[in-house]
Amino acid sequence: DAGVTQSPTHLIKTRGQQVTLRCSPKSGHDTVSWYQQALGQGPQFIFQYYEEEERQRGNFPDRFSGHQFPNYSSELNVNALLLGDSALYLCASSEVAGANYGYTFGSGTRLTVV
Amino acid sequence: KNQVEQSPQSLIILEGKNCTLQCNYTVSPFSNLRWYKQDTGRGPVSLTIMTFSENTKSNGRYTATLDADTKQSSLHITASQLSDSASYICVVSDSGGGADGLTFGKGTHLIIQP
Numbered sequence: 001d002a003g004v005t006q007s008p009t010h011l012i013k014t015r016g017q018q019v020t021l022r023c024s025p026k027s028g029h030d031t032v033s034w035y036q037q038a039l040g041q042g043p044q045f046i047f048q049y050y051e052e053e054e055r056q057r058g059n060f061p062d063r064f065s066g067h068q069f070p071n072y073s074s075e076l077n078v079n080a081l082l083l084g085d086s087a088l089y090l091c092a093s094s095e096v097a098g099a100n101y102g103y104t105f106g107s108g109t110r111l112t113v114v
Numbered sequence: 115k116n117q118v119e120q121s122p123q124s125l126i127i128l129e130g131k132n133c134t135l136q137c138n139y140t141v142s143p144f145s146n147l148r149w150y151k152q153d154t155g156r157g158p159v160s161l162t163i164m165t166f167s168e169n170t171k172s173n174g175r176y177t178a179t180l181d182a183d184t185k186q187s188s189l190h191i192t193a194s195q196l197s198d199s200a201s202y203i204c205v206v207s208d209s210g211g212g213a214d215g216l217t218f219g220k221g222t223h224l225i226i227q228p
Contacts, residue, residue, distance in 0.1 A: 042218030
């Protein structure tokens with residue numbers, strides 16, 4: 001049973017470019033959340049998708065957008081990349097959006113902006 | 115503002131020894147507390163999750179405790195192994211339970227030496 005799958009694992013982009021990160025949730029999970037983790041810091045919540053809609057959003061600018069597909073997979077898009085966007089981007093899936101259900105994390109995508 | 119503080123920031127112990135990691139939180143209202151293990155460059159992996167009514171939970175050599183009155187938690191690792199080298203992150207969820215209600219600590223970086 002596959003867990004959460006993220007692609008690509010590593011990515012290098014130039015400042016000003018756009019990037020798309022992908023996430024496939026764990027089998028049986030229908031909710032996907034995205035986090036940004038800077039080096040040495042805890043993950044920061046970006047947004048959560050459920051039933052193909054953005055349900056919750058953290059304190060991130062509109063340059064960060066997302067999408068969820070009917071098969072529950074999700075994409076994170078970042079436009080006009082800044083050097084400060086360099087981080088590990090984590091996707092977490094869960095059965096329902098909240099409560100005491102566990103969040104299963106993927107291995108992340110390491111984004112480097114140069 | 116909800117906060118999770120972890121100590122120590124880093125810890126080095128010899129293989130086979132025990133250790134205890136601390137987590138203090140000011141998240142309110144409280145729903146649950148989770149401990150995750152995160153290997154370098156990988157996503158966090160859940161170790162334990164405890165609700166308000168639980169004061170201890172074990173997962174193999176990992177034992178987590180929770181004192182909801184003092185808002186403190188600890189993670190005790192018994193008979194450490196080299197594979198225990200990782201960052202251990204304490205995550206507290208508010209009563210909404212949603213992904214935006216998760217407050218992450220910065221983690222304790224644990225190094226096990228042979």
